[in-house]
Amino acid sequence: MTASAYSIDGRTFTFETSLDQAFPTGSYVTLTGPEDHVRLGQVLRVSVEADGGGRVVTGRGNLLGDLPAADADAAAEPHAFEAVIAAADHHAVASHFGARTGSSAALALGSIQRMPAVPALLHAKGFGRHTFLCGQSGSGKTYTLGVVLERLLLETDIRIATIDPNSDYVNLESMRPQADTGLPGDEYEALATRFASEAPRIHVFGGESAPHRLRATYGRLSFRQQTMVLGLDPIADAEEYNAFVRTVRSIETPEYTLDDVMAAVRASFDDDVRRVGLRIQNLGVADQSIWAGREEAVMDVLPEDWRMLVADLGSLPSAQEGSIAAAALLGFLWEQRHHRRPLIVVIDEAHNVCPQDPIDANQALATEHVVRIAGEGRKYGIYLLLSTQRPSKVHRNVLSQCDNLLLMRMNSAADIATLAETFSFAPTPLVEQAAGFQLGEGLAAGKIAPDPLLFKSGRRFTVEGGSDVSSRWADPR
Ligand SMILES: Nc1ncnc2c1ncn2[C@@H]1O[C@H](COP(=O)(O)OP(=O)(O)OP(=O)(O)O)[C@@H](O)[C@H]1O
Ligand SMILES: [Mg+2]
The missing domain is CATH 2.40.10 (Thrombin, subunit H)
Known part of the structure; x- marks a missing residue:
């Protein structure tokens, strides 16, 4: 026939x-x-x-x-x-x-599934919309996101700020040895030269082990975040809240540090002010590693011409400090919106940064920032690139604003059905393929791939961070 x-x-x-x-x-x-x-x-x-x-x-x-x-x-x-x-x-x-790809730069993500000789090209311009990357744990999201970020660094001029909960993107300025990239010598050399020119503009902030400390100046946080960090509620803690307002107003500089606040508390004989001091001590806020003294906050260290900023939350001592830092950084990036310099805000493990149901006030604040960027960011040139294994846990108002989908292996039939409904621009039969994807395989659809394509991600050029725990313990003796 x-x-x-x-x-x-x-x-x-x-x-x-x-x-x-x-x-x-x-x-x-x-x-x-x-x-x-x-x-x-x-x-x-x-x-x-x-x-x-x-x-x-x-x-x-x-x-x-x-x-x-x-x-x-x-x-x-x-x-x-x-x-x-x-x-x-x-x-x-x-x-x-x-x-x-027309007038847009083409980002070589890897190859088309079952056609290893055909490059899978994403339209760089498509990242001028919000992008949602999802797949179950171990499907290759972090690796693939690394490929996308490398290609964006090399092929476009956009700025990239990455919230990195597992220290996965801390080596983006270090090239792999040639043999690991699969590139011929001359191509590798050309690539290395281009990376070398971008590397000085990649800035990694984190805990003690990071090149720069991830620190915020307390007084530069939004007033709301300052009170949230102390768990102060304007109604339930009316006296203490009011005492806090009076205390910080009494400090001469508007860019006060936590030490300045504690000094002002110690100088006061007011009982409510002293209670604020006790609160700061009892919550251990002053001991958190993320508070800057003078001139050491991220925004002081970060040069004007930065290209990529990585907030390595994984290297901070506690998850709470990670949430405070994420909210502070998102607030800082949002404040810069009037500069109208195109920026991609990358959030890996997005279900922990902007969840549908935040577990504390800091997470709620970070979620508010992400929801605002999802709704209004595009008019200022701020675009999201979110990655998660739990699509149903990400805030609905963020998900609904994403015009691009990168979908990797996903077993859960319920998640697949929800994704097909939410991302109706991606053909349902292709979304349903997700249950059969192998490591590194996925579906790209939306403005980044106007003809939806099934891809297999290519090799990373740079060194992966936060490697998985070794499984050598099960090797035969
Ligand atoms: N295209 C690929 N080529 C080679 N190795 C890959 C590829 N994609 C992923 N890997 C490897 O597979 C492992 C799992 O990938 P990865 O960490 O990206 O998964 P993940 O989806 O981010 O998982 P999790 O949700 O647990 O963070 C890693 O060791 C990674 O190096
Ligand atoms: Mg991951």
Whole structure:
């Protein structure tokens, strides 16, 4: 039986073929119509039916454009046609995607699944929308996010601020040895030169082990965060709250440190003020590592021309300090919005930074900042890139603002169903493939991939951080 196809609208097609010629979901096909007009299509649904003694495979998919793909946007007017369908070879697929990135820089994420010779290219411009990366634990999210960040660093000019809860992105300025990149010598050298020019503008802030300390000046936090850090409620703790307001107003500089606050408390004979002092001591706030004395906060150390900022929360002594630092950093980045310098805010483990149900006031504040960036960031050139294994735990108002999806292996049928509904721009049959993805495989859809593509992420050029715990303990003796 010949594999045949037809289209009635010029946008989708339906096909029929035999079992030995079946095209898997997500695969690319060519449809050769009258006058040898060749179009590229992507198979979305396949089903097998009994037909007399044998079986027949039927399916449907989307037409992506004409081949050769010189001008894919000006593809033929929608019209009905009949065609012979066949599996597309890698030249056809590469030529289509090569022509599609148009005026945007192309970010080489890796290759198209089942077509290792065809690069999977993301449209850099698409990162001018919010992006949601998800997949279950161990699906390769952190690795793939690393690939994306490297490519954004090399191929675009955008600034990147990364909230990094597991110290995974602390080595982005260190190239891997050539053998680990799989690149030929001359390409590696060229890449190393480009990295060397960006490396001095990559700044990592964290705990004692980090190149710079992640510190905030207490008095520069929003007043709300200052009181939240102390757990002060304006109604429930009315007297103490008021005493705190009076105390900080009595300090001469508006950029006071926690030491300045404690000094002012000690100088007071007011009982409520003294209670504020006890609160600071009892909560251990003054002992937290993230408070700056004079001139050592992130914003003092960070040069004007920074390209990438990594907040290595994983190296801080406690999760609470991580939450305070995340909220402070997001507040700082939001304050800079009027500079209108394009910025991507990357948040790995986003379910811990902007959860639907925050566990404390600091997390609630960080979530508020992320929700605000999700809603209003784009008009100031601030875009989110969030990664999580728990999509249902991320705040709904953040999720609903994401126009790009990078989906890696996901077993949970419930999560897959929710994702298909939330990210309706991604074809449901492709989203449903997520249960079968291998390590490093995923689906890209949205403005970063106007033709949704199934990818396998390529090799990292830079050194991975926060490596997993060794599993050598189970090696045979
Ligand atoms: N494309 C890839 N090529 C080679 N190794 C990979 C690739 N993707 C992931 N890995 C490796 O697989 C392991 C798991 O990947 P990764 O840490 O990125 O998963 P994750 O989805 O972030 O997991 P978690 O949710 O637990 O953080 C890591 O050791 C990583 O180095
Ligand atoms: Mg991870």
